[in-house]
Amino acid sequence: MISGRSHLSASFSSLRRSTPFRLAVTFGVLFVVTFFLSGAIIYHMLDLGLSRDLEQSLTEMNSLIVSTYEPSDTGDLANTLNNYASFQSTSDGLYSLTDHAGNKLAGNFAAPPIPNGVYTVSSRDVGLKGHERYRMRVSTIGPYSLVVAENFNDVDEMLRIVLVSFEWAGAIVVATAIGGGVFLAVRAQARLDRVALTMNEVSHGALDARIPISGRGDDLDTVAIQINAALGRLQTLVESMRQVSADIAHDLKTPLNRLRLTLDAAVAGNDRQADVSALLDEARSESDRINATFEALLRISQIEAGARKERFEPTDLDAVLAVISEVYADVAEDAQKSLTITARCPAIIHGDRDLLTQLIANLVENAINHCPDGTDIAIALRCRGGRAILSVADTGPGIPAGEREKVFRRLYRLDKSRTTPGSGLGLSLVKAIAELHAAEISMADNHPGLIVSIGFPLSPAERS
Structure with a gap:
């Protein structure tokens, strides 16, 4: 068990240091960060949009109520306000019409003195129980103060659903990025390991070793094909050099021996005071043929190296x-x-x-x-x-x-x-x-x- 854990730890450590894993982690992090930034922007835009819609609803409701006001008769104004209040509890919406002394004339609650404007308030801010949040609009109608407010419940619920959905999506994205990154890194590393194994075999003399081609036609296949071509060329050159060495040892042995025998005969003839000029000419011709062979070999090597x-x-x-x-x-x-x-x-x-x-x-x-x-x-x-x-x-x-x-x-x-x-x-x-x-x-x-x-x-x- 300990040996297995050590092997897994070593494998993970090797994978963590590999370039494919680092690239996968980098792109995974960038993807996750981009997802969360995009989600935050979407959430913020949705929050602004819902708040804007709520304010527009308040404005329209306020305008409708104000349109019923007559300076000589406040009955229609009070009835309209009470009708709105009758359809909603204070937890859903707030409606209040008060005089300058703060006395409640209509609505479902008595609003405290509040300056004109648009506010976000809680139940406790307006003297009510609970923990509700409201978007409130306060305006003046003649000598009266009109308060219209709508609950944030629907907006908050929608934002909560969006946030929970985004959290789940974020968890899935993170898991997919990590899992996909590790999978792609392991897959790419396996192909790179095959390249390294092949090159190691070549370095130990197995010149016929080749990198497997996946057949997908991707960039790694292109590199593998180019490396295989280079290895094929290397194998051909090495085998050619081996063959040349063997051929030189075999084919030049005879003319070199012949040259040696001719020189030995010339030395012996010279010792006898004989004419050895013919032997020396023959030796010179033999050495010229040997030199011509080596010059031809050198010229072939220069041509193969692209020198011309x-x-x-x-x-x-x-x-x-x-x-x-x-x-x-x-x-x-x-x-x-x-x-x-x-x-x-x-x-x-x-x-x-x-x-x-x-x-x-x-x-x-x-x-x-x-x-x-x-x-x-x-x-x-x-x-x-x-x-x-x-x-x-x-x-x-x-x-x-x-x-x-x-x-x-x-x-x-x-x-x-x-x-x-x-x-x-x-x-x-x-x-x-x-x-x-x-x-x-x-x-x-x-x-x-x-x-x-x-x-x-x-x-x-x-x-x-």
Whole structure:
């Protein structure tokens, strides 16, 4: 039991310190204060309105009684007053007509001398028993003093009913504000706790952890979706770094060993006074290839970090394709392959011209280096749905469907390509450049061969 109480106390203490609970309490207090202020204003306005109506009733009654007065005959005045008094007891209303000496001439009580005016009096103030309250009007009619008063009972009863109703409503509002505030705070805190739990799991290495989405489409769902996207990107980057580390250890081990053996052979030859210039040239070429690999890795990392975005400007893909055609048409022909370029639309995108040239060149070089003689290489450009679709297709052996995502990894090479020159970074660079330009890249079967499609978003002026 003690443990359960301690747990509840700790839970409440944690809830009390949470931001959702504090916000709920703040808005609850503001709501309750607003309700009570509004109620007080309504009560005050109702009190004024009822008092005004009572005074108007007194004024009308006084005017009616006064209208019956004739200086030569006070009988009608006295009869009218007595008629009013006969229908009401002193607890309901007071009527009095007195002469200048204070003698009662008509009515249901003898009013003491009171100056003209409107007053709120009690029974004891006018010499009567009880604890009634009256609104009284005193006026002069000729030589007489006329007193007309109505009881506050109806007004007080109505105000009492309003006040009791308001008290009950206030209690319900307070209970609803507290209960609703706690419910909403607990609910919001539970969702924030799931966010905290997910981030804690990520911090302990569970990079595949994601924040649950409620499906209500509220602001917390929006934040959760954005965080999940960031976690997905983080997972991809970390896995990519792990893969790069493994690939570097695996793929660079052979050239480094080869470099070491070449240097050992050069040292041994030098000890024998032999000519080692060929070995040194081979070692230099091997070190150049290793340096080129690391430079390519560094360039990919810089592109993925967005370091080249400051060089973005409106770029005509047609002009880029013209450069590719000029440079690679003869290269493809020398390699016993054909290169054709078809541009079906003017395509202006926001990007880095040099990087876009490198992207297309890498795809063309891949097709030239890894396809047999007689392969047709076709580059096409078309516009569709606000995007410029660039495709590079060949009629070579293609890439198996299960390998198409892997070839974008750094240093990854197909088994059939390991005997050809290259570092396995060409397509990694292509993907990095495409993502820098917010482009979507995909591979598909060209029947036969491979087709690589890249969708670039057109500049706003081109979309319109």
